Amino acid sequence: MISNGKSGICLIRKNINGRLFQTAYGELAALGVDPVEKKPLYHFHPGSSILSIGTNGCNFRCDFCQNWHISTAETPRKQTTPAELAAEAVQTGSTGIAFTYNEPTIWYEFVYDCAAEFKKQGLKNVIVSNGYINEAPLAELIPLIDAANIDLKGFTEKFYKETLGSLEPVKRTITALYESGVSVEVTNLLIPGKNDDEQDFESMCRWLASVSPDIPLHISAYFPAYKSTIRPTEPETVIRMKKTAEKHLRYVYAGNIKNENNSSLCPHCKTVLVRRSGYEVKSFLKTNRCPGCGKQLYFCV
Known part of the structure; x- marks a missing residue:
């Protein structure tokens, strides 16, 4: 229970005169x-x-x-x-x-x-x-x-x-x-x-x-x-x-x-799909299929 004038542990939901308000x-x-x-x-x-x-x-x-x-x-x-x-x-x-x-x-x-x-x-x-x-x-x-x-x-x-x-x-x-x-x-x-x-x-x-x-x-x-x-x-x-x-x-x-x-590799043929160095990224994907073996991959591109 949240007392009047107090917020829940989330900080932004507050009891104001018996009504619960989202304050952010x-x-x-x-x-x-x-x-x-x-x-x-x-x-x-x-x-x-x-x-x-x-x-x-x-x-x-x-x-x-x-x-x-x-x-x-x-x-x-x-x-x-x-x-x-x-x-x-x-x-x-x-x-x-x-x-x-x-x-x-x-x-x-x-x-x-x-x-x-x-x-x-x-x-x-x-x-x-x-x-x-x-x-x-x-x-x-x-x-x-x-x-x-x-x-x-x-x-x-x-x-x-x-x-x-x-x-x-x-x-x-x-x-x-x-x-x-x-x-x-x-x-x-x-x-x-x-x-x-x-x-x-x-x-x-x-x-x-x-x-x-x-x-x-x-x-x-x-x-x-x-x-x-x-x-x-x-x-x-x-x-x-x-x-x-x-x-x-x-x-x-x-x-x-x-x-x-x-880097992301194809789980089937180990072709490099996306090369990563920190936040420097080079993607070789044009679709969600491997450019090496053609199998479908769990990617959104």
């Missing part, structure tokens, strides 16, 4: 034009740029949050409209818009209206989310969404309880997005002593492969942030987990470590 509609705490690979999305229009926005707040409380300055506190916000953002996307040569930086589901009303405007103008919609959302609002939003990166934080309820969340709704979201034809990728941030148990990790990879072995998995090394002072993830751990994931999944990428080759 159309108000931006962050805006930029990013490489789509930064979301990270490696299989959705590789090499393109995307307008990226966020507001304050989150429905989780992660001690290791990397965007804690906007997810845990209110900061100055700039007012905007869906039409203004669509015009900016066109002006900046963006392929569309990414709802990112903070959790997009908490300002669902604006995300929905903005996505509808972008869809109407033939632009793309991306969500970067923890996936913790009820089925009905997700089903309403999915027809407007072209791509999603879902942060699968771990694979135990114990770990999710520390974030104030739960695992099963996140699994349900990933499945629903994939089965609806959304281009889905998944990120897992490896935190020493928290979610890096190898058996749990392999169980996660097996489950993801049961949805589809084509879903790309981004395994990222953790660095201390916000309230967390746990030591950084060793690069060797990320590489070892990547090899484990590759037993089950066709596309696995290692993030936040130096000198790791994150």
Whole structure:
């Protein structure tokens, strides 16, 4: 229950005289034009740029949050409209818009209206989310969404309880997005002593492969942030987990470590599909078929 004059943990839903208001509609705490690979999305229009926005707040409380300055506190916000953002996307040569930086589901009303405007103008919609959302609002939003990166934080309820969340709704979201034809990728941030148990990790990879072995998995090394002072993830751990994931999944990428080759290869003939060096990207794809063997691939180009 939220007392009168108080907000929920998300910061932006407030009880004002017994009515619940969403207090950040159309108000931006962050805006930029990013490489789509930064979301990270490696299989959705590789090499393109995307307008990226966020507001304050989150429905989780992660001690290791990397965007804690906007997810845990209110900061100055700039007012905007869906039409203004669509015009900016066109002006900046963006392929569309990414709802990112903070959790997009908490300002669902604006995300929905903005996505509808972008869809109407033939632009793309991306969500970067923890996936913790009820089925009905997700089903309403999915027809407007072209791509999603879902942060699968771990694979135990114990770990999710520390974030104030739960695992099963996140699994349900990933499945629903994939089965609806959304281009889905998944990120897992490896935190020493928290979610890096190898058996749990392999169980996660097996489950993801049961949805589809084509879903790309981004395994990222953790660095201390916000309230967390746990030591950084060793690069060797990320590489070892990547090899484990590759037993089950066709596309696995290692993030936040130096000198790791994150080029995309055809899982059938190993032709280089997209060459990456940091955010320098060279795509050899003209369609979603391999230029080497001609087989269909899990890419949107």
